[in-house]
Amino acid sequence: QKEVEQDPGPLSVPEGAIVSLNCTYSNSAFQYFMWYRQYSRKGPELLMYTYSSGNKEDGRFTAQVDKSSKYISLFIRDSQPSDSATYLCAMSLSNTGNQFYFGTGTSLTVIP
Amino acid sequence: EPEVTQTPSHQVTQMGQEVILRCVPISNHLYFYWYRQILGQKVEFLVSFYNNEISEKSEIFDDQFSVERPDGSNFTLKIRSTKLEDSAMYFCASMGTASQPQHFGDGTRLSIL
Structure with missing residues (x-):
């Protein structure tokens, strides 16, 4: 199994808020974790x-x-309207040039 | 900052026609990838390319697909006979070394009519 799960949102927060974005995964062999x-x-x-x-x-x-929980997070402090975007988590099995496995992405809107 | 560039930004093609999507990876990068993203869905891996050969490919990358690095700078994805379901954003990515992250281009939006 190589599934990566991510809540698609949408997530809407006021400017200045702390944003928490999360992904879970099932394959314990994932070693490298990215946020795009x-x-x-x-x-x-x-x-x-x-x-x-x-x-x-x-x-x-x-x-x-x-x-241990197969869980990754991205926190954004003092969120800005320019942070409004879709945030994708991605992960890979090793550092040998393997493919990345992506979550579906969470759509974030920061309201001024 | 160096970037991955892709051309064209939008390609409209009749079903059954061949299409070539072009990418110029970041100079000195050694690993090259193609991904696709159907509207509203995940970014999906198609193929990786290293040392002038395919190193990994997904189930999506069937005999209709091929990749080539014709010279020292370009990396192309060819779809031989396009189908309606090939309509998607196609992203090229490159990576310097195996322990670094992949950097993506802005994609080519492929529309099959």
Whole structure:
């Protein structure tokens, strides 16, 4: 099984709110975890890239991976209207150039 | 910042016709991928390409599909005889080394009539 599950939303929050986006997966062999942002009619844009369990922070974005629960999260602090987009989680089995497995994406709207 | 570029941005083709989608990966990247995204659905893997050969392909990538790296810069996806269900966004991605993430182009929207 290589399924990645993600709540499609839509999610609507006021500007300045903390946003929490989540994905679950079934294959415990996944080791690399990514979050991409996709604007309408654009390609996925890499936000965060993490290996195995733990936290990674980059500016207003924090990625968390809990391999024991097969659960990953992306937190956006002080959300801005420009954060309005679809957020895709993705994961891969190893670092040998394998394909990425994507969630369906969560549509986020940040209201000014 | 280097980026993956794809042409054309939109391709309209009659069913049964051949179509070639073009990609220029990031310079010096070694791994190349094609994905597709049917409207409202997940991004789905089609094929990966490394060292001038296919390294992995999905069930979607049947005999109607082929990939080529004709020179040092381009990476193409060919669909020999298009079907209505081939209508989708097709994304090219490239990766520098195996431990890095994939970077995506903005896609080609393929419409089959």
